[in-house]
Amino acid sequence: MSNPLILKLQHGADLTDEDRAMLESITARTREVGPREDLIREGDKPEHVRLVLEGFAFRYKMLPDGQRQITGYLVPGDFCDLHVWILGEMDHSIGTLTRCTIVEVPGETINELTARYPRIARALWWATLVEDAVTREALVGMGQRPADRQLAHFLCELLLRLQAVGRASETSYEFPVTQEDLGDTLGLSTVHVNRTLQKLRDDGLITLRGKALTIPDPDALKRFAGFNPNYLHLRRGEKKGDPRGNVFRSGA
Amino acid sequence: MPLFYFDIDDGERFTRDEQGLDCPHREAARDYAIGVLPDLAREAMPDGDRHKIVVTVREESGRPVFRAVLSIDAEWLDDGRQDRRPD
Numbered sequence: 622m623s624n625p626l627i628l629k630l631q632h633g634a635d636l637t638d639e640d641r642a643m644l645e646s647i648t649a650r651t652r653e654v655g656p657r658e659d660l661i662r663e664g665d666k667p668e669h670v671r672l673v674l675e676g677f678a679f680r681y682k683m684l685p686d687g688q689r690q691i692t693g694y695l696v697p698g699d700f701c702d703l704h705v706w707i708l709g710e711m712d713h714s715i716g717t718l719t720r721c722t723i724v725e726v727p728g729e730t731i732n733e734l735t736a737r738y739p740r741i742a743r744a745l746w747w748a749t750l751v752e753d754a755v756t757r758e759a760l761v762g763m764g765q766r767p768a769d770r771q772l773a774h775f776l777c778e779l780l781l782r783l784q785a786v787g788r789a790s791e792t793s794y795e796f797p798v799t800q801e802d803l804g805d806t807l808g809l810s811t812v813h814v815n816r817t818l819q820k821l822r823d824d825g826l827i828t829l830r831g832k833a834l835t836i837p838d839p840d841a842l843k844r845f846a847g848f849n850p851n852y853l854h855l856r857r858g859e860k861k862g863d864p865r866g867n868v869f870r871s872g873a
Numbered sequence: 874m875p876l877f878y879f880d881i882d883d884g885e886r887f888t889r890d891e892q893g894l895d896c897p898h899r900e901a902a903r904d905y906a907i908g909v910l911p912d913l914a915r916e917a918m919p920d921g922d923r924h925k926i927v928v929t930v931r932e933e934s935g936r937p938v939f940r941a942v943l944s945i946d947a948e949w950l951d952d953g954r955q956d957r958r959p960d
Contacts, residue, residue: 767916800892812879812909812928816888823886 624648625674625698625786632785632855633747634740643738648674648724660701660715660723667711669725671701676721677797681805682713691806693756694718694779694798698786703731703749719797747854754852763808766847768817771807773846776827778853780836785855796834877902877938878931879909884924893933903939906930910943922947 627644630636636644651674654660660678661667678695692713695701701715706728735742755778762771779796783789798806803814821827826842828835836842874895879902881888896902906928913926923946930939 769916810905810909810912811894812881812890812905813912815879815890815892816881816886816913819888820886 623787625696625788626672628786629698630741630744630748633744633751636740636744640738640740643734643741647726647730647734648672650724652723652725654717654721654723656717656719656721658717660717660721661711662714663711665711666709667702667705669727670703670706670731671715672724672726673697673699673701674722674724677718678715678721679718679802679806680713680715689805690808691802693752693759694806696779696782696786697788699752700745700748703745706731718802751852751854754854758852759806768807768809768813769820770846771809772803772814772817773821773826773842774848775803775807776821776834776836777839777843777846777848777850780839781850781853781855785853792837792839793833793835795832796829797832875899876933877905878933878935879906880929880931881909881913881926882929883913883926890931899938902930903941906939906941910941914943914945 624645626648627636627641630644634640654676660671663682673695675697678699678701679691680693680695681689681691683689695715702711705711731745735745758774758778762774766774776796780789780794783794784791788794800811800814800818803809803818804811807814809817818827818829821842822829824845825837826845828837842848874897876893877896877899878890878893880890894902894905896905909928910926913928923944925942925944928941929937931937
C-alpha cells in the first residue's frame, strides 16, 4: 500500500524524488497500537513526533465532569504532535479508535527535515494550516449547522481526506466511528446521532453496513451538507502519474 | 448496566432506537431522555403553531417505561392580520 504521508504531503508541495525517499525512510520503522489506547495524554512532553500510517485516531479533551469532546480525527498520513516539541507539552490527548500503525520520528529528525528539505518544510507547514482549517470548519458546523447537515458535512470531509491518501474509493470508506464518538465529536447526544444517521439513511444519502460507509451519490450529500472542500486545500488530479489508486476493498 | 432504548417521534419522523444505551439505572435513563429533548428541539423548526417531540424509553425487553414530551405552542395575541410577514 502506498505511503499515505507522501500521498498527503504531495498536496502541500511539489515533492521531488529525493523528498519522497526521505519521507519513505522516516516512516520505515513502525509500531502497532491496539484500538482504544491513548497515544499521548494531556500534560505529556513528547520526545518524538508521532504519525499515523494506518488506522484512525482522534484528539480529545476530558472535562472535569468526565465529559469528552473529540476535537479532530487523525487518518493515515496525519501527524499527531508535529509542533509539540515547540509548544512543550500536550494540551489535549490523542487516542486510537482502531488498531493503528504508528511511526515515531525523533524531534531532531524533524528539525533536520525542515532545515534541509524546503519542500518538505513547506508541506508540513501546509499540513498544520489545513488541520487548523478542519478545526475551524468543525466549529462552524457545531455553531451553525443543524445536526443532519453537520453530520453529512463530517462524512463528506472524511471521504475527501481518505481519498487523498488512497484509503477511500469514489463512494465508500471504512467508518469505525461509533455513535458515541460521533456524539462527542458533533456535540450531540447519542440518541440524536442515531436519529440523524437514520435520517440520512432513510433519505438515501448514505448506507452503513457494519463499518462500511457508502455514499451512493457524493455530490448529493455534498449539496445537502453545503460542503465546500476549499478548506482541505487538496490539489486533486493536478499531478500527472499520481499513484493515488483505489485501494479500498469494500466488504473486507 | 441495563440497556434502554430511546424512540423519538417529532410528528414528522419516528425513529426507533435499535442500538440502545447502557444506563446505570432507570433514573439515569429518565434524565437522559429529558436531556435529549432540548437537543432535538434545536433542529425542529415547526411550520405550524403546534409542535411536539416525544421520547419514549423502552426497557431491554421492549416494554415502554417512560415518556417525555416537549411541546411548542405558538399563537398570535392580536388578530394576527396586521404586520404579517410577506409570503
